[in-house]
Amino acid sequence: MSLKKRVVVTGMGMVSPIGNNVEESWNAAKKGECGIDEITQFDASMTAVSLAAEVKDFHPEEHLEKKSLRKMDRFVQFAMVAADEALAQAGEFPDKSKVGTIVSSGIGGLRVIEKEQDHGREAGFKRISPYFIPMAISNMAAGQIAIAHGLTGLSTCVVTACASGTNAIGEAFLKIRDGYLSACVCGGTEASITPLALGGFASMKALCTGTDKERASIPFDKERHGFVMGEGAGILVLEEYEHAKARGAHILGEMVGYGTNCDAYHITAPLPDGSGAAECMKLAISDAGITPENIGYINAHGTSTPLNDLGETKAVKLVFGEETKVPISSTKSMTGHLLGASGAVEAIFCLKALEDQYLPATIHYKVPDEECNLDVIPNQGREADVTYALSNSLGFGGHNATLIMKRWEEDGNAVR
Structure with missing residues (x-):
């Protein structure tokens, strides 16, 4: 049996409610800044929820071609921007055939599902966008990242609800440690601050329905009464240690x-x-x-x-x-x-x-x-x-x- 290989981290990218890259988000976390506020993406008066942790000042057109954006749900846009940041930090790979992509989403393109359902009811379902399905399916963040960066190794999407992003990283870790991949772009992405998602989670009594953002998401506090929906993406580049060393990559940590x-x-x-x-x-x-x-x-x-x-x-x-x-x-x-x-x-x-x-x-x-x-x-x-x-x-x-x-x-x- 071959020895297990060491797995290191050589790139990280993030879009979050407290920052649109890793450093912004981490500096905000160190300061204890809160990304929760009134919902701005739609009129929330029809739901029981008024607060969410939205990504702010996100302008995907500054990072991605407008032609491509029309074919990407918001959850894919977040993942693409975070992946660009992570891969820019990791540097170039000499052989992309053993670089994989395991990027998860718990729900996928719920926003476009709601939009096209409404459009179909109004204009007829013959008028549904031809991009609807590839925009909605959960694996498309992984697929789009692989296509954009020419990563031809394993590309897949683990869907395990709120454990999805962690399972994606863990499965990438195993693939590298066992020698199936030399590196992997991995993580999770989500954009489910939508009327249907909030309505569904609220109906099962899972969401905070309060209006005070400082008493909304209060883990381990005795007065906690539900979570606050957030959105964003976290992407890591995991890499076999010797492979990273040979490339001269800067190592950020070890998995x-x-x-x-x-x-x-x-x-x-x-x-x-x-x-x-x-x-x-x-x-x-x-x-x-x-x-x-x-x-x-x-x-x-x-x-x-x-x-x-x-x-x-x-x-x-x-x-x-x-x-x-x-x-x-x-x-x-x-x-x-x-x-x-x-x-x-x-x-x-x-x-x-x-x-x-x-x-x-x-x-x-x-x-x-x-x-x-x-x-x-x-x-x-x-x-x-x-x-x-x-x-x-x-x-x-x-x-x-x-x-x-x-x-x-x-x-x-x-x-x-």
């Missing part, structure tokens, strides 16, 4: 562990005792060849729903101990919940936290919950000496996914 499993319990609710998510974290920790004591920071799934945050707290305690002091924060307090893109955005935040040795806060935390009594890094981020960071994503259907990343030193050697 060292991945775990994924299923609660097999309920279509929307997590296992109440947290055992499924706990086992997923244990799988990732074992895969990384470390112990729970090595983890210095957890980026929680932390959606701000009563069931998720309680279940995740129980899961963390099952892995790290009832009295654990491991710092854990939910950056969804700033970005809202980006569904299939959330895990990818949060993986980038973990890598930046390792690089800067700074842990972002859970902002707007006010009322402690005795059942969620973790160190949630309340309201103010902090400096910390951290070597390993863990990121959780937990999706409808019981899908759990965990990534573990490791700090990289400037001298080109992973921290040991």
